[in-house]
Amino acid sequence: MDDRAAGAGTHSGQAMKKYIFAAFACVCVLYAHAQERSVSITIDDVPNVHLYAADGHSSRLLKKLDSLNLPVAIFINEGHLKQNPAFEQNKKLLESWVTKPYVTVGNHSYSHSNYGEIGFEAFSEDVLKGEELTRKIAEKAGKKLDYFRFPFNGMGKDSAEQAQMRVFLREHQYISTPFTVESEDWLFTQLYEKALKEGKLEEAKAIGNRYVDLSLKLFDHFEGVALKVAGKPIKQIYLCHDNRLNTDYLPVLVQKLKEKQYRLISLGEAMADPAYKLPVHYHGNWGFSWVYRWVKDAGERRSLMQQEPSDKEAQQAYEALTKSKK
Numbered sequence: 395m396d397d398r399a400a401g402a403g404t405h406s407g408q409a410m411k412k413y414i415f416a417a418f419a420c421v422c423v424l425y426a427h428a429q430e431r432s433v434s435i436t437i438d439d440v441p442n443v444h445l446y447a448a449d450g451h452s453s454r455l456l457k458k459l460d461s462l463n464l465p466v467a468i469f470i471n472e473g474h475l476k477q478n479p480a481f482e483q484n485k486k487l488l489e490s491w492v493t494k495p496y497v498t499v500g501n502h503s504y505s506h507s508n509y510g511e512i513g514f515e516a517f518s519e520d521v522l523k524g525e526e527l528t529r530k531i532a533e534k535a536g537k538k539l540d541y542f543r544f545p546f547n548g549m550g551k552d553s554a555e556q557a558q559m560r561v562f563l564r565e566h567q568y569i570s571t572p573f574t575v576e577s578e579d580w581l582f583t584q585l586y587e588k589a590l591k592e593g594k595l596e597e598a599k600a601i602g603n604r605y606v607d608l609s610l611k612l613f614d615h616f617e618g619v620a621l622k623v624a625g626k627p628i629k630q631i632y633l634c635h636d637n638r639l640n641t642d643y644l645p646v647l648v649q650k651l652k653e654k655q656y657r658l659i660s661l662g663e664a665m666a667d668p669a670y671k672l673p674v675h676y677h678g679n680w681g682f683s684w685v686y687r688w689v690k691d692a693g694e695r696r697s698l699m700q701q702e703p704s705d706k707e708a709q710q711a712y713e714a715l716t717k718s719k720k
């Protein structure tokens with residue numbers, strides 16, 4: 395081997411080393427990103443007493459969660475307890491939710507009112523009214539009531555009103571709870587329940603599967619937006635509701651998320667992600683994902699929102715259903 399060839403050899407050796415290092419680093423980043431996929435499941439509007447009554451005063455969703463072995467956070471509207479005459483039974487069911495070791499407890503206001511519409515006085519009263527029973531049950535079970543979530547995720551009509559409520563919640567030791575992913579389960583459940591009521595089981599099944607499919611697409615979408623905005627993958631917070639659809643399809647969605655290497659984590663673990671300390675640049679009352687609220691430029695935010703996957707057919711069916719109910 396002459397000097398030139400040896401030199402070239404050393405050279406290409408170095409290049410190869412660099413290449414291997416780069417490839418290794420790349421694989422590491424990909425691996426780390428894949429590893430870092432995690433989500434906290436949060437369920438709003440608990441307790442759904444109409445559903446429990448229809449199921450013989452039991453929560454089939456809670457029973458399913460018992461066997462799923464994952465942490466969940468629930469956001470409670472105590473006003474729901476009085477939505478039917480079975481108050482004592484409803485209260486017992488709420489107790490069974492709150493006392494589960496895997497459940498993190500949150501207040502969702504008493505009557506699920508919209509802060510941006512009713513203003514500070516009425517809303518702050520509704521927050522405190524919403525914790526009376528829950529706090530007692532939680533404390534008896536050795537738990538804290540640390541979390542609050544705004545109904546409709548509406549945090550107030552402008553930045554002044556939002557700041558006022560932030561102070562109030564802080565004074566009452568509440569952590570305001572964001573979400574990053576949701577998939578219109580409240581819409582799908584109406585279509586699902588209608589199909590079940592009409593005995594159209596195949597149609598119901600198709601609606602359930604479409605909910606799961608759309609949810610997975612939305613997870614991918616919000617992972618992408620979060621990566622862009624936060625510069626790295628974040629711990630996601632999924633928002634869904636205590637309803638018939640999730641009773642039957644939340645376990646399916648959870649299974650699919652596990653297949654995508656998601657780790658199911660507690661709300662506390664998710665909230666420890668520094669992303670949740672990012673400044674919020676949106677100060678209106680709309681209830682969209684926090685991932686969008688972290689986007690500074692309103693035009694860019696709109697464009698990201700327009701890229702959000704949706705199920706137009708389901709939305710049209712829902713519109714037709716609400717029209718027919720009027």
Ligand SMILES: [Zn+2]
Pocket residue numbers: 438439502506545546
């Ligand atoms: Zn709600």
